Structures are given as structure tokens and as C-alpha cells.
Amino acid sequence: MSIAVVGSIAFDSVKTPFGEREQALGGAANYFSMAASLFSKVNLVGVVGEDFPQHHLQFLQERGVDIEGVQKNSGKTFHWRGQYGFDLNEARTLRTDLNVFAEFSPKLPVHYRHAEIVFLANIDPTLQLHVLEQVHEPKLIAMDTMNFWIESKPEELKEVIKRVDILFINDAEIRQLAGENNVLKAVRKVQGLGPQTVVVKRGEYGAVLFCGMQCYFAPAFPLEELFDPTGAGDTFAGGFLGWLSRRNHDFTYETLKEAMLVGTVMSSFVIENFSFDRMKNLTLKEVDARCQVLQTLTSGPTKLYFS
Amino acid sequence: MSIAVVGSIAFDSVKTPFGEREQALGGAANYFSMAASLFSKVNLVGVVGEDFPQHHLQFLQERGVDIEGVQKNSGKTFHWRGQYGFDLNEARTLRTDLNVFAEFSPKLPVHYRHAEIVFLANIDPTLQLHVLEQVHEPKLIAMDTMNFWIESKPEELKEVIKRVDILFINDAEIRQLAGENNVLKAVRKVQGLGPQTVVVKRGEYGAVLFCGMQCYFAPAFPLEELFDPTGAGDTFAGGFLGWLSRRNHDFTYETLKEAMLVGTVMSSFVIENFSFDRMKNLTLKEVDARCQVLQTLTSGPTKLYFS
Numbered sequence: 001m002s003i004a005v006v007g008s009i010a011f012d013s014v015k016t017p018f019g020e021r022e023q024a025l026g027g028a029a030n031y032f033s034m035a036a037s038l039f040s041k042v043n044l045v046g047v048v049g050e051d052f053p054q055h056h057l058q059f060l061q062e063r064g065v066d067i068e069g070v071q072k073n074s075g076k077t078f079h080w081r082g083q084y085g086f087d088l089n090e091a092r093t094l095r096t097d098l099n100v101f102a103e104f105s106p107k108l109p110v111h112y113r114h115a116e117i118v119f120l121a122n123i124d125p126t127l128q129l130h131v132l133e134q135v136h137e138p139k140l141i142a143m144d145t146m147n148f149w150i151e152s153k154p155e156e157l158k159e160v161i162k163r164v165d166i167l168f169i170n171d172a173e174i175r176q177l178a179g180e181n182n183v184l185k186a187v188r189k190v191q192g193l194g195p196q197t198v199v200v201k202r203g204e205y206g207a208v209l210f211c212g213m214q215c216y217f218a219p220a221f222p223l224e225e226l227f228d229p230t231g232a233g234d235t236f237a238g239g240f241l242g243w244l245s246r247r248n249h250d251f252t253y254e255t256l257k258e259a260m261l262v263g264t265v266m267s268s269f270v271i272e273n274f275s276f277d278r279m280k281n282l283t284l285k286e287v288d289a290r291c292q293v294l295q296t297l298t299s300g301p302t303k304l305y306f307s
Numbered sequence: 308m309s310i311a312v313v314g315s316i317a318f319d320s321v322k323t324p325f326g327e328r329e330q331a332l333g334g335a336a337n338y339f340s341m342a343a344s345l346f347s348k349v350n351l352v353g354v355v356g357e358d359f360p361q362h363h364l365q366f367l368q369e370r371g372v373d374i375e376g377v378q379k380n381s382g383k384t385f386h387w388r389g390q391y392g393f394d395l396n397e398a399r400t401l402r403t404d405l406n407v408f409a410e411f412s413p414k415l416p417v418h419y420r421h422a423e424i425v426f427l428a429n430i431d432p433t434l435q436l437h438v439l440e441q442v443h444e445p446k447l448i449a450m451d452t453m454n455f456w457i458e459s460k461p462e463e464l465k466e467v468i469k470r471v472d473i474l475f476i477n478d479a480e481i482r483q484l485a486g487e488n489n490v491l492k493a494v495r496k497v498q499g500l501g502p503q504t505v506v507v508k509r510g511e512y513g514a515v516l517f518c519g520m521q522c523y524f525a526p527a528f529p530l531e532e533l534f535d536p537t538g539a540g541d542t543f544a545g546g547f548l549g550w551l552s553r554r555n556h557d558f559t560y561e562t563l564k565e566a567m568l569v570g571t572v573m574s575s576f577v578i579e580n581f582s583f584d585r586m587k588n589l590t591l592k593e594v595d596a597r598c599q600v601l602q603t604l605t606s607g608p609t610k611l612y613f614s
Contacts, residue, residue: 009596045387086488087488135468180395181394182530182531182532182533183511184529184530184531184533185530202512204490205509205512205513206512206524208526214529215529215604216604216605216606216607217513217524217604217605218607219524219526219528220514222490222491222522223489223491224489224491224492225489226489250380254608255608257607257608260607260610261607261608261611262611284613285612286612288613291611291613295607295608295610295611297522297523297524298523298524298605298607299606299607300523300525300564300567300568300602300605300606301561301562301564301565301568301602303602304568304569304595304599304602305597306591306592306595306598
């Protein structure tokens with residue numbers, strides 16, 4: 001199954017207690033594509049400026065990412081500058097230069113429009129809706145968002161949420177979106193809006209899959225060395241949907257649980273180094289090995305007896 | 308197997324966004340005993356003041372808790388006053404009156420000294436050591452501690468840690484204890500001090516069992532209504548060690564994983580109401596039912612295929 005993704009392509013300048021990197025390749029759609037392309041054909045929609053080096057696009061192409069949907073507009077590429085403290089849990093944004101991204105209007109090439117899985121990365125909900133108008137009955141639509149849109153465009157955001165199957169969101173955001181401090185109650189409210197599947201991301205504490213009334217907890221993969229959490233959430237979504245694309249219309253709870261582990265493992269790799277450094281040569285064999293470990297770490301006791 | 312526990316018996320005055328309670332029965336040793344006594348004979352060591360009502364002690368006795376080790380000293384009972392915000396994750400201590408607890412010197416009645424499991428709740432490490440001098444070759448020693456002792460008595464604390472089999476500690480504390488921000492590295496350092504089993508408590512994010520080089524993640528039981536997290540950690544330990552006491556010298560990794568689920572479930576009950584209100588009539592059948600649910604929530608996919 002093919003996947004279409006719409007979102008940011010960016011330069012990231014990131015500083016962590018373990019080092020810093022200037023103008024590295026970043027952006028939600030990029031991180032998603034890098035991860036998902038290990039599993040599937042990915043159709044990327046985004047915008048770059050005139051300063052965007054050709055070799056970055058070539059690099060994506062070599063990974064099997066279709067870049068026909070990447071517009072090159074006059075001006076500079078979106079640039080994000082951020083910093084992390086020792087706990088690496090939350091980024092402090094130092095500067096955001098939207099540049100060409102400010103006027104971005106996603107246009108899907110004709111052959112993208114029949115993509116069976118669509119991922120709307122974190123962009124203006126108006127643009128997310130605009131993408132949904134261009135696709136022809138995808139089998140699965142998933143989305144991400146952030147506090148900025150929850151605050152500034154709540155109505156448009158709810159329109160998008162209504163139309164998706166899976167919402168990826170972090171715990172602070174779902175509390176804010178639902179106006180409800182208890183995460184479980186917040187999820188029930190959001191399910192009431194539309195999507196029956198909600199994946200609540202909790203950073204170093206892993207992620208929780210809510211699927212109808214069922215739920216499944218996946219811890220983060222335990223690592224002794226973390227360098228840069230930028231892109232972890234989008235890489236998670238890329239691994240998650242990439243795995244689903246291999247399961248060919250089997251979007252059952254069992255398959256979603258598998259996708260949780262694959263997403264978790266993919267994000268564990270990306271944070272081991274800056275930008276895409278760890279992802280560049282990542283093989284399915286390495287992903288597989290870490291999935292086996294994670295399965296072991298999460299496999300509980302078989303039975304308790306209380307008689 | 309019998310369990311001896313040494314720790315605080317207190318009055319707690321607690322305020323949460325959902326209500327408040329004045330001078331309710333509390334204290335680490337109490338919470339532990341209430342939970343463990345559902346599974347095992349519990350020998351309680353602690354101190355109360357002249358103001359401590361007889362009916363509280365009777366109540367513990369009715370639960371099968373041996374209270375011969377509870378000293379009644381002249382003065383007032385330990386009193387803690389605290390407050391929680393909406394996220395219920397961290398208590399803000401408004402006032403601590405140690406009262407009779409300030410001069411507490413634990414003395415184990417002769418028939419306690421052969422307890423097979425010993426739990427040193429969060430008290431001065433000098434007193435914890437004093438308890439270890441009084442017991443005769445227990446099969447298992449577990450302990451808890453807090454930031455106050457990590458800062459004020461690091462050497463004494465390490466002496467205790469060296470001699471225990473299981474350390475219960477929260478994630479901020481183990482980072483502080485090890486002087487290491489990465490939790491996995493911090494655990495390895497602490498294992499280097501002595502205990503091969505470390506249980507890292509993470510509040511609403513559950514707990515992680517580290518047992519030698521193995522680890523197992525248990526999420527918190529998802530609840531829509533939480534009232535008061537006071538005592539959750541000690542109730543967890545009570546359920547955990549209570550379950551082990553039923554497993555009769557089988558302290559394998561498999562059994563420890565079971566204990567993680569039982570501890571998690573026990574703490575999920577205590578936080579549903581103030582003080583011991585929910586625990587008073589709690590039955591093994593209710594614990595069993597919730598353990599079954601938790602097993603389901605944590606049971607991952609059986610196999611992923613990456614070919």
C-alpha cells in the first residue's frame with residue numbers, strides 16, 4: 001500500500017547538552033518519510049526554498065521517496081532553532097522562520113491521489129482539510145497536531161479530527177484539546193469527535209494506543225545514550241503507518257499493537273544521533289532485532305492465581 | 308511467609324482538587340501493611356503518640372496485622388500536611404510535624420525477628436540499618452527511600468542499599484542517587500552498589516522492574532477517577548511483596564513480573580479515595596479482576612515478521 005504524507009520540510013538548528021547541529025535536514029514530513037520508506041512507497045508533499053540543496057532531495061529519492069509533490073518556491077526553506085535541557089523531554093523553541101512554509105498550499109500530484117494511507121503531519125488544519133479534498137477514498141487517514149493549532153484554530157482542527165481514523169497526539173495536547181485533565185476521559189471525548197484510534201505519545205514514558213474501548217501501553221525503548229529527540233514523534237508515526245502499509249487493509253487491534261512496537265523502535269533509533277544520521281543506514285534487520293527485544297521487555301506474566 | 312515492615316504511622320491532612328481530609332490515618336508502614344495483609348501475615352513496627360485512637364490499631368489487627376511492634380510514646384503522632392495540584396503527580400508538603408517519630412528507635416519483638424521478608428519503608432537510613440541488625444537472615448529485604456535522605460545521609464543510605472535485595476525508588480530519586488540523568492545508567496550504577504532488583508516508580512506512567520540485565524515495564528492502571536495519590540508507592544510495595552510472600556521462596560524474574568502487576572493494581576485502588584477508604588473492604592476477588600484487565604492491556608503482539 002502507498003502512503004502520502006503532507007507536512008514540513010525544514011532545516012533544524014538544534015542544541016542539546018550533548019552537542020549541537022546547525023541547519024541539519026529536519027521537518028515532520030521528512031522524519032515521517034525516512035521511517036515509513038523502510039516499509040513502503042512514500043509520496044511526499046511539502047515545500048522547500050531556493051536554498052534547499054539538491055542532494056537532500058536525492059537522498060530521499062534514494063530511499064524510495066517520491067518527491068514530485070515537493071514544491072520549490074522562491075525564498076528560504078523553513079528554519080527551526082531549538083534547544084533541549086538534560087531531560088530531553090521538551091524542546092525550547094528559540095526561533096521559527098516559516099519562510100516559504102508561510103505561503104504553503106499543498107498540491108497533490110495526480111498519481112498521489114489514490115494513496116491508500118494518508119498522514120497529515122502537524123500543519124495548519126486548514127491545509128490538512130485542503131489535502132483531504134484532494135485524495136480519493138484512502139483506506140486510512142492519520143494526523144498529528146500541536147498546541148498552537150489547538151489554541152488558534154480549534155474549529156478547523158475539530159473538522160479535520162472528525163475525518164481521520166487515527167490521531168497521534170501527546171498527553172499535554174490531548175488534555176488541552178479535550179479541556180480535561182484525566183487522559184482517559186480526554187481520549188473518550190476525542191473519540192466522540194470521530195477517530196476511534198488515538199495514540200497518546202508520552203516521550204520517555206512511551207505511548208498508549210486507544211482503539212475503541214481497548215488500550216495498549218508501549219514503553220519507550222530503554223537507551224543509555226540519547227542525543228537529540230527532534231523528530232521522534234514523526235518517526236514513530238512513520239514506523240507505525242509504514243508497518244500498517246505492509247499489513248494490507250488489516251487494521252485490526254492486533255496489527256495496531258504491532259505498529260506501536262515498530263513505531264517505538266523506529267523512534268529509538270532516530271534519537272540516538274542528530275538529524276537523520278542514525279536513520280541513513282538503518283536496516284530492517286536492525287529494526288527487527290530491536291523489536292524482538294522490546295517484545296521481551298513488555299511480555300508480562302502469563303497468569304496470576306488468586307485462589 | 309511472614310513480612311516485617313518498619314516505617315511511619317501518621318495522620319495525614321491532604322487537600323486535592325477533588326476534596327480534602329483532615330487527620331486521616333496514613334503513613335508508609337500503614338499503607339504497606341494494609342496492602343500486604345491481603346496476602347500475608349504482616350508484622351508492623353512503628354510508633355504512635357498518645358493521641359492515636361485505639362480503633363485505628365484494632366482496624367489493622369482485624370486485617371491480620373500484628374501490632375505488637377507498634378510503640379506508644381508520650382507526645383503526639385507524626386502529622387503530615389500536603390496538597391496536590393490537578394495532575395496529582397507530586398505532593399507539595401505544607402507541614403511536617405515529626406512528633407514522636409523524631410525519637411523513634413525501632414525495636415522488633417522477638418517473634419518478628421524471623422520474618423522471611425523485611426520491608427524498610429522510607430525512614431532514616433540509620434534506623435533502617437538498626438532494623439537489619441535485629442533480623443535473622445530474612446530471605447528477602449526490600450527498601451524505599453526519598454530525596455531527603457539522599458541529600459542528608461548519602462553514606463548511611465548506601466550502607467543500607469548495599470544490604471538489600473530490592474530497592475523501590477522513583478525516577479527523580481534514582482537520578483539524584485546515582486548522579487546520572489539517564490535512568491538506565493542510573494539503575495546500572497545502583498545495581499553496582501548491591502541490589503540486583505530495582506523498581507523505578509513513575510507515578511501516572513507506571514513502574515519499571517530492573518532485575519539483573521532484564522527489565523519489564525508495567526503501566527499504571529488506567530482510571531477515570533483519581534482522588535488522592537497519597538500512599539500509592541507504599542501500597543504498591545505492599546502488593547508487590549505480599550504477592551512474593553505467597554510465592555514461597557520463588558523470587559524469580561517471572562514471579563517479580565507478577566508482583567509488578569499486583570503492586571500496580573493495589574495502588575490503583577488506594578488512589579480512588581482518601582486515606583484507606585477504598586482499601587477497607589477491598590477483596591482479593593476485586594484485585595484479581597483488575598489484574599486480569601491489566602494483563603490484557605499489557606499483552607503485546609505475539610510476533611512481528613520482517614522478511
